[in-house]
Amino acid sequence: MQGLEGSFAARIVAARAKHTPFTYIEIGVAAGDTLATAADLIKAQGQGWRAVGIEIPEGYDFSKNNVVNNCNNKQLTVSFVETKDWSKVDPIWNRVTVYMSDVTSC
Secondary structure (H helix, E strand, O other): OOHHHHHHHHHHHHHHHHHEEEEOOOOOOOOOOOHHHHHHHHOOOOEEEEEEEEOOOOOOOOOOOHHHHHHHHOOOOOOEOOOHHHHHHOOOOOEEEEEEOOOOOO
16 A cells, blocks of 8 residues: 555544444455455454455456455455355455456466
């Protein structure tokens, strides 16, 4: 994030403090660094959260293994949903869910 980590974290924590339940959505997951960090911040404030990543087709630098490792390093549970109709699969509460469609590089 090139030096924006502190501001980003402060915004996430402030938004989470105002809203329960809370859903964080990220488009373009890559290695999952930001997704895992945001999930960890919102998880620290208690139950009633979910972090959702939407990986774009042929996404730049997507790595499922790195996403898993980044989530595991923060003791976060992560699920991957591969579907063309995302409306039929709700993200699970108190975990990270990554939706993938036509992602070719893993």
